[in-house]
Each structure stands twice: as structure tokens, then as C-alpha cells.
Amino acid sequence: MNFPRPLHDLPRMLFSVTFIALMTLGCFWVVQPFILGFSWASMVVIATWPLLIKVQHLLWGRRSLAVVVMTLLLLLLFVLPVSILVSSIVDNSAPLVAWASQPDRLNLPTLAWLQDVPMVGRKLYSAWQSLISGGSAPLMTKIQPYIGKAASWLLGQVANLGSLLLHCGLMILFSVLLYLRGERVGMAVRHFAIRLGAERGDASVLLAAQAIRAVALGVVLTAIVQAVLGGIGLAITGIPLATVLTVTMFVLCIAQLGPLPVLIPAMIWLYWSGDTTWGTILLVWSCVVATLDNILRPIFIHMGADLPMLLVLCGVLGGLLAFGMIGLFIGPVVLSVSWRLVFAWMQEAPPPEKIDNPEKQLRELH
Known part of the structure; x- marks a missing residue:
């Protein structure tokens, strides 16, 4: 008996789609650690591409010299501020914790200038004087737990800032590659977009x-x-x-x-x-x-x-x-x-x- 030949080979289409999906997931799994850095680099390169072209014209048309200049600018704008922030938090965390643990060392000001504020100045000054009349210890006893929690939270963010510094390094690396081959990458993306739409x-x-x-x-x-x-x-x-x-x-x-x-x-x-x-x-x-x-x-x-x-x-x-x-x-x-x-x-x-x-x-x- 001769069966009619199907117009579409459904099992073949199903296996093809499954294979493509598995390959796509595998590729995504491999490049997942670099997605954030590459996306960030793509945004930075697209935004600064006109500046790269101007720098290249100023440097006798040498793309390599222009890439060096742009890389130094990216280091100054991204990596250096994050590094300063991390080091500043680490350096000042110990004095902050010590200050929070010793409330007697805090000298509260009298804020005498509050009396010169029109209408509400004297009431504010009186309320402040009654608040600090017992010294800084009672006041700091109330707010000390919150200061300790804030300091602990701030220290916990150093790890996140370190991760951000790592992504900054990846962004700089991918930006250098995109600066060097930007025209080819751009034409490839446009070609893919034309194929789609x-x-x-x-x-x-x-x-x-x-x-x-x-x-x-x-x-x-x-x-x-x-x-x-x-x-x-x-x-x-x-x-x-x-x-x-x-x-x-x-x-x-x-x-x-x-x-x-x-x-x-x-x-x-x-x-x-x-x-x-x-x-x-x-x-x-x-x-x-x-x-x-x-x-x-x-x-x-x-x-x-x-x-x-x-x-x-x-x-x-x-x-x-x-x-x-x-x-x-x-x-x-x-x-x-x-x-x-x-x-x-x-x-x-x-x-x-x-x-x-x-x-x-x-x-x-x-």
C-alpha cells in the first residue's frame, strides 16, 4: 500500500527546532558571564563612536592611537571612580564603626543660630536644648542600633562594588575590541536585522x-x-x-x-x-x-x-x-x-x- 507523502516532514522540523533551541541555550550558558560587560561596552561604544572618529581625525587617521585615547578616557570615567569609592568605603569603615560604638565621644552643638529663625526659631531652639540636656549618650543610645545596621549594610555593599569593578574591566576590554572593529560589527548587526525585518x-x-x-x-x-x-x-x-x-x-x-x-x-x-x-x-x-x-x-x-x-x-x-x-x-x-x-x-x-x-x-x- 502506498501512503501519501506528507507535505511537511513534521518530525524533522520538530528535531530541527529542538536542536536549534538547545544550541541557543548552550551558547547563552557559555557567554552568560560576559553578557553584562559586553552589553555595557556596546552601549558605551555606540554612544562615544562620534567622539572616536573625531579623535581619529586629530591623530592623523590612526585608529590605534584613537583607541588608546578612548580607553584612557573610559578608565578615568568608569574604573577610577569605582576604585576610589571602594577604597574610600574600606578606609573609612573602621572609624565609622568605632564612632558608632562610642557615643560619649560625640559632642552635640548648641545650634544657637536657631533662635534667629523667624517665627519658629525659639521653639526649635527650646526643643533642641531639651533633647540634648542629658548629653549625647541618651540620644546616641536611641540611634546607635540604626547606625550599626547602616554601617554593616555599607560594608556589605563592598562586595557588590567589587563585582561592578570586575564588570567595568570586562567593559573596557570589549570596548577596545569594538572600537577596533566597530564598522564590521555594525554592518553585521545591520545585515542580521535586514535578514529579520x-x-x-x-x-x-x-x-x-x-x-x-x-x-x-x-x-x-x-x-x-x-x-x-x-x-x-x-x-x-x-x-x-x-x-x-x-x-x-x-x-x-x-x-x-x-x-x-x-x-x-x-x-x-x-x-x-x-x-x-x-x-x-x-x-x-x-x-x-x-x-x-x-x-x-x-x-x-x-x-x-x-x-x-x-x-x-x-x-x-x-x-x-x-x-x-x-x-x-x-x-x-x-x-x-x-x-x-x-x-x-x-x-x-x-x-x-x-x-x-x-x-x-x-x-x-x-
Whole structure:
């Protein structure tokens, strides 16, 4: 008996798909330790590629010299701040723990300047005097457990910072390779995108690159400017650990929280210690630094790509919460590419006609 030949060999297709899936999982398993570093390097290289080309032109067209310069810049911008932060935490952890374990060593100020505050100054001064009337020991006894927990938590984060330093090293290594072979890698990615989605796939890759540059210019560069200016204010006013606080401000600005969570406690500390002049100077300087993002971010984002501001900010915040630091770039890229693809798909259909009387049209349809 002759059986009809099936149009599709189902077992063969099933085994082929299973084999491809297993190979994909195997490849993912092998490269999993390097995914974060390579993704980070890809974002950095895409964002700084125009700068690499300019440096290459200045260095007589030598790509190798331009790569050396860009590598040094990456070391200064990424590896050096993280190293300083780790070493500062380690160096200052022992004095912090010793200070927290000996509350009698803390001398609380009288804060006599509170009496000059209009309307509520005398009440605040009286409340503060009644609080410290028994010395620093009763007050520190209440807050000492929280200080100890905070110090223990801070020490526990050193391991995470060490892991971040390792990923920074991988990022530098992959960035060097991508700088040297960037054109070939870019053409290969575009070729793969064309194979998947024809011209629309190629446009999506180019849009992703524009979104990465927009985030790098609008978010990261703004955070660098705010952190540097805030750090200058901390250093001039004599705030201790200004370097650590500057790095902390940079991270908070990246997370869209701004520099005020660092600058406000610094101002309080200056007023606490009785240095009202520098406290007022830091207050004015903090107002200037905190409002810079409203001016710089829209300008930088428009320089990188013509993307909606709300879309980029939602991508930054959502990506940060979902993927961590690398999500700062992944989130806006995903939202921007998806938004452009949906918008292009909608444009394939004619727009609806303007309706002056929608109720009348509904009655005609029924």
C-alpha cells in the first residue's frame, strides 16, 4: 500500500527546532558571564563612536592611537571612580564603626543660630536644648542600633562594588575590541536585522543607536555635569569625604533622583557645626546645581535623537528598576524602537476622517 507523502516532514522540523533551541541555550550558558560587560561596552561604544572618529581625525587617521585615547578616557570615567569609592568605603569603615560604638565621644552643638529663625526659631531652639540636656549618650543610645545596621549594610555593599569593578574591566576590554572593529560589527548587526525585518529591521537598528546616544547625552552627561559641580561645592565648603559623596551624587543623578539627597544633608551638617556662612553658600550653589537638569537634559537629548522626552525618561526609570545600571540604556532603546515600529505600522493605514457629529455617524452605521 502506498501512503501519501506528507507535505511537511513534521518530525524533522520538530528535531530541527529542538536542536536549534538547545544550541541557543548552550551558547547563552557559555557567554552568560560576559553578557553584562559586553552589553555595557556596546552601549558605551555606540554612544562615544562620534567622539572616536573625531579623535581619529586629530591623530592623523590612526585608529590605534584613537583607541588608546578612548580607553584612557573610559578608565578615568568608569574604573577610577569605582576604585576610589571602594577604597574610600574600606578606609573609612573602621572609624565609622568605632564612632558608632562610642557615643560619649560625640559632642552635640548648641545650634544657637536657631533662635534667629523667624517665627519658629525659639521653639526649635527650646526643643533642641531639651533633647540634648542629658548629653549625647541618651540620644546616641536611641540611634546607635540604626547606625550599626547602616554601617554593616555599607560594608556589605563592598562586595557588590567589587563585582561592578570586575564588570567595568570586562567593559573596557570589549570596548577596545569594538572600537577596533566597530564598522564590521555594525554592518553585521545591520545585515542580521535586514535578514529579520528587511528595511524596517535596518531602520530599527539605526533608531536603537540614536536612542542610546540620546540617553548618553541627555542623562549621563547631565549627571556628570551635576555631580562635578556638586562635588566642587562640597570640596570648597569643606565637607569631608567629598569624593565619595560626588560619586554618590552621580549615581543618584543617573537614577533621576538628583543631587539634593547628598547636598541637603551636607548643608544640614554645616549649619549643625555652626558654619552658617558656608552653609548658606552651599544652599545657593545647590539650588543652581539641582535646576541644571531641567535646562541641560532636553538640549542634550535633542542633540542625540528626536525622541519624546517622556518616552526617554520612562525608559530610563523603568530600565533602571528592571535591569539595574545597564537598564538606563536598555529601557529607552526598547521603548523608542517599539514606539517607532508601532507608529510606522499605524502609518500604513490611512488616517480617520474628521467627524463633526459622531452621534449622527453612529446612527447611520446602525
